[in-house]
Amino acid sequence: MSSGDLIVLAIIIALAADAVYVLWNNHRKGKSSCGCNCSGCSKTGQCESAIIPIDGDNTCDCCKKD
Amino acid sequence: MNFTIALAGNPNCGKTTLFNALTGASQRVGNWPGVTIDKKVGKIKGTDAQLVDLPGIYSLSPYSPEEMVSRNFIVNENPDAIINIVDATNLERNLFLTLQLIDMDKPLVVALNMMDEIEKQNDKIDVEKLSEGLGVPVVPISAKEKRNIDELISKVEEAASGKAEPKKIRYDDKIEYTVSEATKALQSITSVECSRFYAFKLIEGDSAVEELAPGSRQSISAVIDDLEKAYDDDADSIIADSRYKKISDIVGSAYTKAPRDEKGTLSDRVDRIVTNRILGLPIFIGIISLVYFIAMYDGDLGTSPGAWATGWLNDFIGEEIIPAVEQWCIDSGVSEPLTGLLCDGILTGVGAVIGFLPQMIILFICLVILEEVGYMARAAFVMDRIFRYFNLSGKSFIPLIVSTGCGVPGVMATRTIESEADRRITAMTCTFMPCGAKLPVISAIAGALAGSVWVAVFAYVMGIVMVIMSGIILRKFKKMAGTPSPFIMELPPYHMPGFVSSAKTVFDRSWAFVKKAGTIILLAMILVWFLKSFDWSFSFIGADQMDNSILASIGGVLNYLFLPLGWGDNWELPAASLTGLIAKEDLIGTLEQLIAEPFDMDISDALAAMLSPAAILSFFTFNMFCAPCFAAMGAIHRELGDWKSTGFAFLYQCLLAYFVSVIVYVIYSAIDGNLGNIEMYSIIFAIIDFVIIVYFLVVKDPLKPFRRDKVAE
Numbered sequence: 001m002s003s004g005d006l007i008v009l010a011i012i013i014a015l016a017a018d019a020v021y022v023l024w025n026n027h028r029k030g031k032s033s034c035g036c037n038c039s040g041c042s043k044t045g046q047c048e049s050a051i052i053p054i055d056g057d058n059t060c061d062c063c064k065k066d
Numbered sequence: 067m068n069f070t071i072a073l074a075g076n077p078n079c080g081k082t083t084l085f086n087a088l089t090g091a092s093q094r095v096g097n098w099p100g101v102t103i104d105k106k107v108g109k110i111k112g113t114d115a116q117l118v119d120l121p122g123i124y125s126l127s128p129y130s131p132e133e134m135v136s137r138n139f140i141v142n143e144n145p146d147a148i149i150n151i152v153d154a155t156n157l158e159r160n161l162f163l164t165l166q167l168i169d170m171d172k173p174l175v176v177a178l179n180m181m182d183e184i185e186k187q188n189d190k191i192d193v194e195k196l197s198e199g200l201g202v203p204v205v206p207i208s209a210k211e212k213r214n215i216d217e218l219i220s221k222v223e224e225a226a227s228g229k230a231e232p233k234k235i236r237y238d239d240k241i242e243y244t245v246s247e248a249t250k251a252l253q254s255i256t257s258v259e260c261s262r263f264y265a266f267k268l269i270e271g272d273s274a275v276e277e278l279a280p281g282s283r284q285s286i287s288a289v290i291d292d293l294e295k296a297y298d299d300d301a302d303s304i305i306a307d308s309r310y311k312k313i314s315d316i317v318g319s320a321y322t323k324a325p326r327d328e329k330g331t332l333s334d335r336v337d338r339i340v341t342n343r344i345l346g347l348p349i350f351i352g353i354i355s356l357v358y359f360i361a362m363y364d365g366d367l368g369t370s371p372g373a374w375a376t377g378w379l380n381d382f383i384g385e386e387i388i389p390a391v392e393q394w395c396i397d398s399g400v401s402e403p404l405t406g407l408l409c410d411g412i413l414t415g416v417g418a419v420i421g422f423l424p425q426m427i428i429l430f431i432c433l434v435i436l437e438e439v440g441y442m443a444r445a446a447f448v449m450d451r452i453f454r455y456f457n458l459s460g461k462s463f464i465p466l467i468v469s470t471g472c473g474v475p476g477v478m479a480t481r482t483i484e485s486e487a488d489r490r491i492t493a494m495t496c497t498f499m500p501c502g503a504k505l506p507v508i509s510a511i512a513g514a515l516a517g518s519v520w521v522a523v524f525a526y527v528m529g530i531v532m533v534i535m536s537g538i539i540l541r542k543f544k545k546m547a548g549t550p551s552p553f554i555m556e557l558p559p560y561h562m563p564g565f566v567s568s569a570k571t572v573f574d575r576s577w578a579f580v581k582k583a584g585t586i587i588l589l590a591m592i593l594v595w596f597l598k599s600f601d602w603s604f605s606f607i608g609a610d611q612m613d614n615s616i617l618a619s620i621g622g623v624l625n626y627l628f629l630p631l632g633w634g635d636n637w638e639l640p641a642a643s644l645t646g647l648i649a650k651e652d653l654i655g656t657l658e659q660l661i662a663e664p665f666d667m668d669i670s671d672a673l674a675a676m677l678s679p680a681a682i683l684s685f686f687t688f689n690m691f692c693a694p695c696f697a698a699m700g701a702i703h704r705e706l707g708d709w710k711s712t713g714f715a716f717l718y719q720c721l722l723a724y725f726v727s728v729i730v731y732v733i734y735s736a737i738d739g740n741l742g743n744i745e746m747y748s749i750i751f752a753i754i755d756f757v758i759i760v761y762f763l764v765v766k767d768p769l770k771p772f773r774r775d776k777v778a779e
Binding site for chain 1 (some may be wrong): 399
C-alpha cells in the first residue's frame with residue numbers, strides 16, 4: 001500500500017466516520033437523521049413549533065422522536 | 067424571583083415576536099398562523115423568570131390540540147402570571163380569549179400589541195378605560211418595535227408577586243346564578259382559583275369538565291334549562307353572546323376608530339385580487355412559475371441567475387476540482403479502487419448535489435420572501451376553497467405547504483388536525499408535495515426538457531392533484547372514513563420581510579442542505595460506488611464493466627417493473643430511484659455516478675440522450691410521487707402508529723405514483739406525436755391504471771366486491 005493510498009484511505013474513513021458520528025449524534029438527541037431539524041426544514045419560517053430550551057440549543061420539536 | 071409566566075394569545079397576534087423581545091431569543095417568526103401545538107420556553111431578559119410560549123388559540127374550549135395544550139398548562143402547571151398578548155387591530159375577537167383567561171382567576175397582564183399599526187390607522191385606544199373594563203393591567207406595546215417591553219416586564223413582575231389582584235367580569239344575574247350553581251356542583255374537583263372557569267365550561271357543555279366530574283352537568287340541568295328558556299338559546303351560545311356583549315361594551319368605551327377609506331386597506335385591496343375565486347389559482351401558479359424561472363430557467367429567453375451559477379459551480383467541481391484530485395491520486399500512486407471511490411464516488415456524487423446549491427439559495431430567497439410577506443397564507447386560503455369543493459379538510463393544506471420545505475415537519479404538522487381520518491389522510495399524502503430535497507431533481511429534469519419551467523409547475527400542480535385524488539380515494543377506506551373537519555384561517559396582514567431574519571433563514575436552509583450532502587448523501591454515495599464497482603464475488607470491476615456489478619443486477623430485476631413507464635433497458639434508472647428512498651438528493655448523486663460522469667456528460671444531457679421526453683417525464687413523475695425518503699417514512703410511521711398502516715402508506719404512494727407515471731408517459735407520448743413508437747403494453751397498462759383510478763374515485767364503496775362477507779363495513 002503506497003503512502004498515497006494511506007492518505008486517501010484516511011481521508012475517506014475520516015469523512016465516513018464524521019458522517020456516521022453526526023447522524024448517530026442527531027439520532028441520540030432525537031433529531032431527524034435526514035437533517036430535517038429546525039435549520040434543515042426549509043419551511044421553518046412558517047413553523048412555530050420549535051422549542052428553545054434555556055441552554056440555547058435550538059431543536060425542532062417537529063423532528064423529535066416520540 | 068423564579069416566576070413561571072405563560073404567554074397566551076390568538077394565532078398570529080405577534081406572540082413569537084414578543085417571546086423573542088422578552089427573552090432575547092432568535093426564534094423564527096412566521097407570518098403564518100395556526101401550526102403551533104407545542105410550547106416554547108425561554109428566560110425573560112434581566113430576570114430569573116421563565117417564559118412559556120403557549121400555542122396560538124382562539125378560546126380555551128377543548129376543540130383542538132392547541133387549546134388543550136394551553137388550557138392544561140394554565141390549569142395544571144399553575145403559572146405565577148399570564149401575559150395575554152392581544153392584537154389591538156383585532157381587539158374584539160382577541161378579547162374573547164382574554165375574558166376566558168380572566169375567568170381562570172390567575173394574575174393576568176394584557177399586552178396590547180401592534181399599537182404602531184393602530185397609530186398608523188389614526189385610531190385611538192384609551193388604555194386606562196380598557197384596563198378598567200377588563201379589571202386587569204393593560205400595557206400598550208409594539209413587539210415588532212420592542213416598544214414598552216420593560217414596562218410590560220415590570221407589570222408582569224407585579225402581577226406575579228400578587229400585587230395586582232384580578233377582578234372578575236360580571237355578567238347578568240341569570241348567568242351569575244347559573245355559574246354559582248355550577249361552581250357548587252364542581253366543588254369536589256376544582257381548585258379555588260379555576261372554579262369560575264370550570265363553572266362556565268360546565269354550563270357550555272365542555273366534555274372534558276364532565277369527564278372530570280361525572281354527573282355534574284346533570285345535577286344542574288334544571289338551572290341550565292331555566293337559563294336556556296330565559297334566553298331562548300342553548301347554553302353555549304348564551305355564554306358566548308354574553309362575552310361578546312361585554313367585549314363590545316368595553317371596546318366601545320375605549321376604542322375610537324378613525325374614518326376608513328371605503329376601498330379598505332392596501333392589504334384588503336391586494337387580497338381581493340390574490341384570493342379571488344377565479345384569479346387566485348392562476349396567480350399562485352404564476353408566482354411559482356416566476357420563482358422557478360428566476361431560479362432555474364435556461365432556454366431561448368436566456369439563462370437565469372440560478373441556472374448560470376449552478377452551471378458555473380458544476381463546471382468548477384467537474385472540470386477543476388475532480389480532475390485535480392484525480393491527477394494528484396495518479397501522481398501519488400493511489401490504487402485504482404481508492405481513486406475511483408474518492409473521485410467517481412464521493413466527489414462526483416456529493417459534488418452533483420452540491421452543484422445545485424446556487425439554485426437552492428435563489429429558490430430559498432424567493433420562498434422566504436413569499437412566506438414573510440404573507441402570500442403563502444393566501445395560497446392556503448385559495449387551496450382551501452378547492453379542497454372543500456372535493457370534500458377535503460382545508461386544514462390539510464398547512465402540512466402540505468410545510469411539506470414543500472421538508473416532508474418530516476410536514477407530516478408532524480398533521481398533529482394540528484383534530485379529525486383522526488383527516489390526520490391520517492394528510493400524513494399519508496403530504497409528501498406528494500415537492501420538498502426541498504426534490505428541488506435538484508426538478509432542476510435536472512427541467513434541464514433534460516430544455517430548461518422548461520413548466521416541469522416545476524407540473525410538480526406542484528400534480529402534487530396537489532395527487533393529494534386531492536388520494537383524499538377522495540383514501541376516505542373510502544374504513545380507517546379514514548368520515549366528514550372533513552372545518553377549517554378557520556386568519557389572513558395575516560402583509561408586511562415587508564425583514565432583511566436580517568430572511569437572510570438568516572436562507573443561510574440556515576442552505577447550510578442544512580450542505581450538511582446533509584456531507585452526511586447521509588456522502589454515505590449513500592460510498593454505498594452506491596461499492597455496489598457499482600464490485601460484482602457478487604466481491605471482485606473489483608472497472609467502470610466499463612459496471613453492467614456486471616451488484617447494483618446492475620438489482621437494478622436489472624427492478625427494470626422489468628418499470629418497462630411500461632418507458633424507462634427502457636436501463637438498470638441505472640430503477641437503481642437511482644431505489645437510492646432516492648434514502649434521500650431524494652441521492653437520486654441525483656447516483657445518476658451522476660451511473661449515467662453522467664462515466665460518459666463525461668451532465669445528468670440532464672445524459673437523461674435526454676437515454677430517454678424520450680415522455681419517458682423523462684414518467685421517470686420524474688415516479689420519483690416525485692413515490693414513497694418519500696426514510697426520514698419522512700419514519701415520520702409517517704410515528705403519526706400512523708403501526709407498521710401495517712405505514713406499509714399501506716408506502717405501497718399506496720408507490721402504486722399511485724406508478725399508475726400516474728404510466729398514464730403521464732402515454733399521454734405525453736400522444737401529445738408529442740410518438741404514440742406509435744411506444745410499446746403496446748405501456749398503452750394497455752395506462753388504460754388499466756386509468757380505469758382503476760377512476761373506479762376508486764367514482765365508486766362509493768370500491769372495496770365492496772373484494773370483501774368476503776360482502777357486507778359494507
